[in-house]
Amino acid sequence: MKYQKNIINQILLASFFVSSLALAQNIPSAKPEDVGMSSARLKNVKASLQAEVDKGNIPGAVVMINRKGKLVYSEVVGYQDKATNKPMSKDAIFRIYSMTKPLASVAAMMLVEEGKMQLADPISKFMPEFANMQVSQATKDSSGNVEYSLVPAAKPITVQDLLRHTSGIGYPEITSNPNIKKAYTEAGLYVAGGTDYDQRRVTPQDMIAGIAKAPLNSQPGTNWEYGMSVDLLGRVVEIVSGKRLGDFLQERLFNPLQMKDTAFSVPADKQGRIAEALPVDPFTKNPNKLLDVTIKPNNDSGGAGAVGTTGDYLNFASMMLNGGELNGQRILSPMTVNLMASDMLGNRTTVPLAPGQLLMGVDGYTFGLGFMVRQGQGLASVDGSPGEYMWAGAAGTFFWIDPKEQLAVVVMSQVPGPIRPYYRRMIKQLVSSAVVK
Structure with a gap:
């Protein structure tokens, strides 16, 4: 009887693990070891972010990882709104700023x-x-x-x-x-x-x-x-x-990929889910001023105006990783995806800052069509693969797609200060170190 009870508890625990991941988005879930990642090493992601929360450096974060078509990591840390001690949730809505650019692209x-x-x-x-x-x-x-x-x-x-x-x-x-x-x-x-x-x-x-x-x-x-x-x-x-940008994206991208909370403003019934930054940047001591996403904008800013959840954006990143298709919904052809993730700069200058320096403070990256692209294995002072592509947002969001490692990672936090490149390097290194085969 005791043995049967233990088996039932294990099944329930496994079921909870799978269902809690599946709630994030429509990507099948798996244990990290099933797709060549280490659960033990992935624990460092949450531990490192939690340490930053405990120091008062960041309010919170949500991290989701797709490896080889499986959702293997979906974690939250800290607060959605530190001022009210509201804990972070997986369905928190973030100002994604320049992560709007890949959507418009x-x-x-x-x-x-x-x-x-x-x-x-x-x-x-x-x-x-x-x-x-x-x-x-x-x-x-x-x-x-x-x-x-x-x-x-x-x-x-x-x-x-x-x-x-x-x-x-x-x-x-x-x-x-x-x-x-x-x-x-x-x-x-x-x-x-x-x-x-x-x-x-x-x-x-x-x-x-x-x-x-x-x-x-x-x-x-x-x-x-x-x-x-x-x-x-x-x-x-x-x-x-012939359509407003938000309407075109809703019809052609957000609806097919079930990006249910991605838009250019947050309706009244969802405003309680907005992730808020700390009132004052802990490093610069300057007040944090962010877009008021509760009002409908005069234009849909393709450069910085969208909001969304981590799960929504992982659907988008997974579609790109999968060659332009997700769950039977074809958005782009594989050839177009490859073109967007190719070097489009050649020997052009990059004044005042190259893409990698701007985003992460590192060398080794060029730019494609809507994304920053890694040129080779060397130069950059972070792990990654040639051909990986990515971008980030001014309020603390970040994602990257690594076709070689079949990896898509989305990190959303509310950290609008100049410390952002440090955290992008940190999370990239932590996730990369958890890839073991």
């Missing part, structure tokens, strides 16, 4: 696959405002003072330039060119002292007009510079599809 590639536009198309084909752009060039006079002059763009900005951030369009929060920052401020795309990366303030047409009036930071197609390119790509998707 996939939307654009769907339209490319359908022949409705091409990567080589000039964006002026869809937005005539960009037909005659100028570039603001910096030079130094004999005294070393920086002067700016305008020169015509040598070539048109293409759809491909928007996807790989070689358009010459920067971020007002990042650019060092005062003339460009002034133009973006006058267009309402930037408010000094306001919430950063909130391009949702303006209407789609006002965004197009405002960016088009501003000079470019570099000649189109010559330099990788992180900026509002994918926000503008979202406008292209809207013009070509």
Whole structure:
């Protein structure tokens, strides 16, 4: 009788393990050892994050891992809202900021696959405002003072330039060119002292007009510079599809992949699930200012405006890992996925920061179409495989997809400060060390 009771308890425990993972998303679950990962080593992920919670450095986090098509790890630590001591939950809704960019990039590639536009198309084909752009060039006079002059763009900005951030369009929060920052401020795309990366303030047409009036930071197609390119790509998707970006994504991506909580704002009945950052950054001592995702934006920001859960995003990452398909829902062809995860920069410059330096403070990465891509085994000071691709968000979210190791990892936390690259390196190393065969 005692033996039977123990067997029943073990079955119930195993059933709970499987069901608790399955609740996260529609990916079949398995024990880590079944797919070449170590349960003992994976414990270091939660332990390390919990230590950061205990120190007061981060409020909380959710981590989910897909290895070889199986969900093998799904854990929470800390608080969804430390101010109210509300514990973190797997269905917490996060501001994903720039992890919106891969979603908008996939939307654009769907339209490319359908022949409705091409990567080589000039964006002026869809937005005539960009037909005659100028570039603001910096030079130094004999005294070393920086002067700016305008020169015509040598070539048109293409759809491909928007996807790989070689358009010459920067971020007002990042650019060092005062003339460009002034133009973006006058267009309402930037408010000094306001919430950063909130391009949702303006209407789609006002965004197009405002960016088009501003000079470019570099000649189109010559330099990788992180900026509002994918926000503008979202406008292209809207013009070509005839639908608002959020509606297009809902119909073509979110619904097929059962990304039930991914959107460009959080409805009233879900607002209790929003994961909140600490009021003050523990490292910089500056207040944390994040997007107000409880209000509907004036435009769906393809560069930074979406929200979602860890499970939702793992569905997206798993679709990409699986060559563009998940659970019978074909989103992209394998050839398109491979193209997006290829080096699109070649010998182009990466001023002021290369993709790897910007995201994780490491070398060894280039950029594809919507994703940062690892070039080789060496150079980078983190584990990974050649061909892996990834991106992250300004409020603390991060994901990577490693086709060689058949691995997709999504980490969501509420850590908007400059410590983010440290945590991205940390979690990447911890997960990589748990891959044992």
